[in-house]
Amino acid sequence: MHRIAQRGLALAVCVSLFAATVACSSDDQGGGGKAAVPGVTDTEIVVGTHMPLTGPASAGYSKIAPASKAYFDFVNANGGVNGRKITYKVMDDGYNPANTQQVVRQLVLQDKVFAILNGLGTPTHSGVLDFLKTNRVPDLFVASGSRSWDQPDKYPGTFGFNPDYTVEGKILANYVKSNFAGQKTCFLGQSDDFGTDSLAGVEKVLGKDGVTAKETYVVTNTNVAPQIGAFKTAGCQVVILATVPGFTALALGTAARLSYKPQFVVSNVGGDLPTLAKLLGEAKGLTEGLLGANYLPLMFDANDPWIQLFQKVNKDFGGGAEFDGNVIYGMSVAYLFVQVLQAAGKDLSRESLLAAVEKGGYQGPGLAPLRYAKGDHSGYGGERMVKVSGGVQQFFGPTYETDEADAPVKEYAGTPATPPANGVPTA
Numbered sequence: 001m002h003r004i005a006q007r008g009l010a011l012a013v014c015v016s017l018f019a020a021t022v023a024c025s026s027d028d029q030g031g032g033g034k035a036a037v038p039g040v041t042d043t044e045i046v047v048g049t050h051m052p053l054t055g056p057a058s059a060g061y062s063k064i065a066p067a068s069k070a071y072f073d074f075v076n077a078n079g080g081v082n083g084r085k086i087t088y089k090v091m092d093d094g095y096n097p098a099n100t101q102q103v104v105r106q107l108v109l110q111d112k113v114f115a116i117l118n119g120l121g122t123p124t125h126s127g128v129l130d131f132l133k134t135n136r137v138p139d140l141f142v143a144s145g146s147r148s149w150d151q152p153d154k155y156p157g158t159f160g161f162n163p164d165y166t167v168e169g170k171i172l173a174n175y176v177k178s179n180f181a182g183q184k185t186c187f188l189g190q191s192d193d194f195g196t197d198s199l200a201g202v203e204k205v206l207g208k209d210g211v212t213a214k215e216t217y218v219v220t221n222t223n224v225a226p227q228i229g230a231f232k233t234a235g236c237q238v239v240i241l242a243t244v245p246g247f248t249a250l251a252l253g254t255a256a257r258l259s260y261k262p263q264f265v266v267s268n269v270g271g272d273l274p275t276l277a278k279l280l281g282e283a284k285g286l287t288e289g290l291l292g293a294n295y296l297p298l299m300f301d302a303n304d305p306w307i308q309l310f311q312k313v314n315k316d317f318g319g320g321a322e323f324d325g326n327v328i329y330g331m332s333v334a335y336l337f338v339q340v341l342q343a344a345g346k347d348l349s350r351e352s353l354l355a356a357v358e359k360g361g362y363q364g365p366g367l368a369p370l371r372y373a374k375g376d377h378s379g380y381g382g383e384r385m386v387k388v389s390g391g392v393q394q395f396f397g398p399t400y401e402t403d404e405a406d407a408p409v410k411e412y413a414g415t416p417a418t419p420p421a422n423g424v425p426t427a
Contacts, residue, residue, distance in 0.1 A: 037349050038137075039114030045081065045341065045348070048089040048107035050119045050128075055094035056219045060245045060275035060326045061120055064143065065090040067330025068118065068337075070318030071310075075338055077317070078424050082346040086338075089113060093124055095219060100124040101131070108135050115140055115353065118161065118333045122146040122194045123219075129155055138353050140340070141333050141379065145269065146193040147404055150378040157350075159357055159372065161333055161379040162269065163295055165194055165242065166404040169201020171293055171383050172265050174400065174409040176238055177205055180263065184212040186236035188227055188251060190243060191216040197404075198242035198267060204406065212236055217247055224250050225258070232260040239263070243270040249279035252286040266292040268383060272325035273393035274299065288391070293383035295368045295399075296328050297416075300392050306332075306365040309419045332365045335425065339364065342427035363417035364425075367399045378404075382412050 039046040051065045052058045065088070072086040080086065089111055091103035100121070107113045108131070116132060119125045120143035129148065132139045133155055141161035142149045145168060149160035163171075176185055187202055189195020195216050203211060213234040215227035228251060231239055239255075239262045241248055248270040255262065271292035277284035297304045310331045314323055321327060341348070343356035360372040368382030382401030386393055401412040420426070 037114065038112040040084070040348050043084055044087055045084045046087045046089065046111065046113050047115045047117045047337075048091065048104075048111060048113035049117050050091050050093040050100050050103050050107075050121075050124065052095035052120060052124075053090070053092035055096065056222070056246060057095035057121065057244045059249075059279055060272055060324070061143075063321060063324070063326040064118070064120065064330040064333075066321065067310075067314070067318060067327040068334040070321075071313055071331040071334035072338075073317040074313045075334075075424055078422065081338060081341045082348070084348075086341075088117070093121075095121055095124060097124050097127045101127050104128045104131065108132070108137055113137070114348075114350070117141060117337055118143045118330075120144065122148075122190070123192045125149075126193065129158060133157060136350060138350050140353075140357065141336060143329075143333070144194065145197065145267075145379075147197050147378075148193060150376065150404075152375060152377045155377075157354055159377045159379070161336070163368065163380045163383055164378055164404055165197035165267070166201035166204070167378075167381065167402055168267060168293060168383055169198040169203075169240075169242070170205050170402050170409050171201075171385075171400045172240055172267075173202040173205035173210075174402075175291070175293075175385055176240065176265060177210075180238050183237040183263075184235050185210060185238040185240065186213040186215070186231045186234060186262075187211050187240045188215045188217065188224070188231075188243060189241075190247070191218050194267075194269075195242045198240075201404070202240055205409070217243070219244070219247070222246075222250060225254050227251075228254040228258060228260065231255075231262065232258055236262055238265060241266040241270060243267065245270050245272065245275045245279060249276055252276075252290075253280060253283060256283065256286055264290055266290060268292060268294045271386070273388055274322070274324035275326065287388045290388045290393075292386050294325070294386050294395070295366050295380045295383045296325070296332050297365050297367075298386065298393055298395065299323055299325060299328060300394055305418050306416075309423045313423065328365070335364050336362060336370075339425045342425060345427070365416065365419075367395075367416055368401055368412055369414060 115138035145162040145165040
C-alpha cells in the first residue's frame with residue numbers, strides 16, 4: 001500500500017506540473033525522452049482482463065476470453081496492428097468481486113497492462129472502476145450492460161459494450177406489451193445492477209403496476225424454487241429473466257419441476273441456446289419457445305459472413321472450441337478493439353486510444369448502432385428479438401433501439417456491416 005500511495009503522489013505531481021501538454025505516466029522513466037507507455041513496445045501491446053473461468057457464472061462465459069484471444073492470434077498472424085502483436089492476459093476471478101480486485105491489481109501493478117479489455121460482470125467490475133480510474137488505465141468494453149460504465153464525467157476511461165440493461169428491459173417489455181397484452185407479467189433479476197437496471201427498463205414500458213411480482217436471486221444460492229413458486233402462486237403468465245446462463249437454466253428447470261409453464265423472456269446475457277442446452281442436458285427441450293433478444297449474429301445463421309469468419313478463426317486459432325454465442329461475443333469484442341487500436345494510430349498511447357473510442361463511427365458484427373462519443377460511453381444501442389423453435393434460435397422482426405431514459409422503443413433501419421475480405425479491420 002505504501003508503494004501504491006507513492007505512485008499516486010507522483011502521478012498527482014506529474015499532472016500539476018505538466019498539465020495536458022505532456023503525457024504523464026506512472027511508468028515514465030524520467031530520462032528526458034518520450035515517456036514509456038505501460039504495456040506497449042515497438043512490437044507488442046499487452047492487455048488484460050478478468051473473467052469467470054470458474055465459479056457460478058463460468059458456464060458459457062469462460063469461453064469469451066479464449067475466443068477474443070483466438071481473434072487476436074489471427075490478427076497477429078496477419079501482421080498485428082501497426083507492427084505490434086497483441087498479448088491478452090486472462091485472469092480468473094471466479095465471479096467473486098474480492099478476487100476481481102486482486103487480479104486486476106496484479107494486471108495493472110505487476111503485469112503493467114496497457115488496458116483492461118472486456119472485464120466481465122456487474123458486481124465484479126463495479127469494484128475496480130475507481131482503481132482503474134486512479135491508475136489511468138483504459139477500461140474498454142466491459143462485459144455487462146450496467147449503466148455504470150456510461151459515466152464519462154465520472155469515469156472518462158470506461159466504456160461499455162453490451163446494450164445497457166435498461167435499454168434491453170425496455171425492448172423486451174415493449175414486445176411483451178404488444179404480444180401478451182392483459183397477461184400477468186413478472187420479473188426475476190440478479191440482486192445487483194443487472195437486475196435493478198433491467199427492471200427499470202421493464203417498468204418504463206409496463207409501468208410499476210404492470211409487473212405483478214418481482215423477485216431477485218444471489219449467485220451464491222442456486223435454489224430459486226422460492227422465487228419460481230411465488231410466480232406460480234401469483235399467476236404470472238409471462239416471466240422476464242435478467243439472469244446469467246446458469247440461473248436461466250435453473251429457472252426453466254425449477255418451473256418444470258413445479259409443473260409451471262409461463263412464457264419466459266430472457267436477457268441476451270443469459271439466453272444463448274447452446275449454453276442453455278448444455279446446462280440442461282436431457283432437459284434441453286425446456287428451451288423450446290424461449291423468447292429473448294440479441295444484437296450479434298447467431299451461430300445458427302451459417303450464411304452470415306461474420307459467422308463464417310469467426311468459425312474459420314475458431315477453427316484455425318481457437319482450437320476448434322464448441323462454437324456458440326460466447327465465442328461470437330468474444331471475437332466481436334476483439335474485432336472492435338483492433339478497430340480502435342488502428343484508429344489510435346502507430347504512436348499509441350492511453351490518451352490516443354481513449355480519443356479513438358470517443359471518435360466513434362465503428363461498425364462490426366452488431367445489428368444495432370454503437371454509440372461511442374465524448375458524452376456517451378455506452379455500447380450497442382438496441383437489440384432484435386429471438387426465439388427458440390425446433391431446437392434453433394433465430395431472429396425475428398425488426399431491430400429496435402431506444403435509450404435508458406424515456407425515448408420510445410423504435411425500429412432501427414440501419415444494416416449490419418460486412419467483414420473485410422481478410423477479416424482484419426483497417427483504420
